[in-house]
Amino acid sequence: MKNTSLIFLLLALLAEVVGTIGGFGSSVFFVPIANFYFDFQSVLGLTAIYHLSSNLSKIVLFKKGLDKRLLLYIGVPSVLFVVLGGWLSKYLNTDYLEAVLGVFLIGLSAIFLLLPRWVIRASNANAVTGGVLSGFSAGLLGTGGAIRGLTMAAFNLEKSTFIATSAVIDFMIDFSRTFVYYANGYIHAHDAIYLPFLVLIGIIGTMIGKKILVRIPQQKFKRISLFLILMIGTVTLFKAVFLD
Template sequence: MAVYEEIMYITLLTLLASLIGTLAGFGISTIMIPILLVFLPLPQTLLLVAIIHWFNDIWKIILFREGIKWKLFLAFGLPGIFTSFLGSSLSLRIPREILSRALGLFLIAYVLFILFNRTFKLSQKLSVAVSGGALTGFFAGIFGIGGEINAVALSAFNLEKAVYVATAGAISFMIDSTRIATYVTGGVRLDPALLSGFLIFVPASLIGALLGKKGVEKIPQEKFRNFVAIFIFLLGLKLVLFP
């Protein structure tokens, strides 16, 4: 595949993934990584997607900045920094299939649980937030994804829409910054042609985020957790069937 064709496909993929990632609060890596692995090596794929994910984090923070809960953000984000470093250090050294399927089964089980327990809501205790943040960071590093665990924890708090998206973006920003640094210091590099593609990838991610924000605004608050749960279920199913 010619380089300009790769850039075109990645741009369209970035637009779609950023739209869904803003709507659901997660999903960019899960959408992009399997497709990019068709024509890119795993290390380059993880780094490329991590950078695109990092920019989408910034857009979510800016577009939903009024919703950030700083206490929740710090409780999630700080443990996530340390565990994402551990996960990204292991990401290229251990088999991923069994762990991916286990994560997928967990996500499906969570959705079924809240389906039959609609009033379920986690307490925003420090210990709960710290545990969720640690798991999110670890899975983000080891799989190149992690937003699903983040979504499970944050949706279990049944947060307001703006709080959910903004807090998810802020947490992911810290975690993505750590894993990008880990990949780069570990020797992973992108082809110069792909680096030039960021002149298009970044605006595409912003357009996707803006479209996603309009979608979030149209979803009633009382139905928002169910909307997020649908995406958690679909991505959990994907991990089980196509780890």
Template sequence: MDFVLVGIVALLGSGLTFFSGFGLGTLLMPVFALFFPIDIAIALTAIVHLLNNLFKLSLIGKKANIKTVLRFGIPAIIFAFLGAYILGALTEVETLFTYQIGNRSYDITIVKICIALLLIFFSLFDLIPKLKRLEIDTKYLPLGGALSGFFGGLSGHQGALRTAFLIRAKLNKEAFIATGVVIACFIDVSRISIYAKDIWQLGDKLNYPLLITASAMAFIGAYIGNAFLKKITINTIQIVVGVLLILFSILLGIGIL
């Protein structure tokens, strides 16, 4: 049952999030957590996420806009470490409200609300026709990278913010997806380097057959997503991103993510 459920989620998650650039980890980690302790679930998710991004890099990476990668990605990596440092310095992230559904507790924090409001704001630019025609000047890309990296380091939710900025960065659909993949790979590598010691210590607890299954199904999902890329327009991608940003924002704001 675990192989079937994890495989299906990896396949659908990778395929559906190929265009948005975020969401695979959000979908996959709770499924891994059904079968493993949370530390192992996080490690498995991080490995699958990196391998899937590397596979997407092989499919579409050459379409990336290198100038955007550097202007957005370098500040993102630097500020990701800053966000992670601040998180480590905090003994406890301030919780505004805690509620319970069944046996699970959910926390609403200032950080999550701030990110949710930012994402809702940017999603409007992808859904409202008048705002959709507006474009973010490329001089603001380093700011977008800094915000994405900082909040990513602080809470782990950098993918949606990265997409929210890049979708307005005057890139065509191939360059938008490829640029996001390259930046995601940079961040995944830095994240895995921090997790490496813990992952090594987990050893056989990682369940390598399940890890291989999840990775293989994620590869298939990415391959299918890439096959459909030529058949969709940048406008369709903007709508998909806008809807997913709002959904992600709501779930984040109420503490479920």
């Protein structure tokens, strides 16, 4: 395997560890990283399949915490709109949409960090809106976990509940969009060599992330998640503006 491929796998492991700590999954880091190595359509296909194993690991390790209300109000609209986003990804220019996503993530996370007492109201309507936006973004751009993370942050969930609920919703999204991406022709045989490694990375990265997470006090958890989202938005915007 080429050196660049090994570097990619190491970065994928880092994305999984950090995504577990942040509670919103590794795709928010994995997609920008993978974009440096693969074409956009391959990135979407790899992300969907890779995330299935990654989220199964999180569900097993954090299974005691699950918010059924958010599973309904965020999960169901996420699944419906990931199908729509995945279908539209075949027809829309994603460079502009990536820039919009980057600005959106930077703006919202900055507001939460600078105005910590200002929060999104923890309502069913806001949960549904967050589910729609995160699902649509996941289908269209390959990543919607940060938007879901911002939505779930409003409910001030305990760490294990946050991660378990997010992982189940993410699994539902990945399962749905895998079929859409396959129909779109995004899952390529020449990329299959990476899948066994990514599946293993998903399991190992989740286990490492859980061990680190145990040492993080609850009060610091939300701020860490928001800082990670701010970084994600910055990288996404930089790539869309300067590298594409």
